[in-house]
Amino acid sequence: MLGSVIEFLDNACFDAQDARDAQAQPCGHEAQVMTWFSKARSVNAVLYALDGADLQAFYDTIYEAHAAMGNCSQIEAIWARHGT
Secondary structure (H helix, E strand, O other): OHHHHHHHHHHHHHHHHHHHHHOOOOOOHHHHHHHHHHHHHHHHHHHHHOOOOOHHHHHHHHHHHHHHHOOHHHHHHHHHHOOO
């Protein structure tokens, strides 16, 4: 089921990119692209995190979190708040 959600969000991101690329001037689509991208990456991270027995899943989750947030210091702050 999560795979279907990820596919929907990825497609929404691609549609927003196409809309952005079709415009000769910026018209707010860039924010839409990043919003859909972040949502898709976040759901993807949840999918990876569900497979907690696999160390590679942990690394994939960190990668996806970084892709969604774009900033390792934000990820470190979340770890610090949760005592990990």
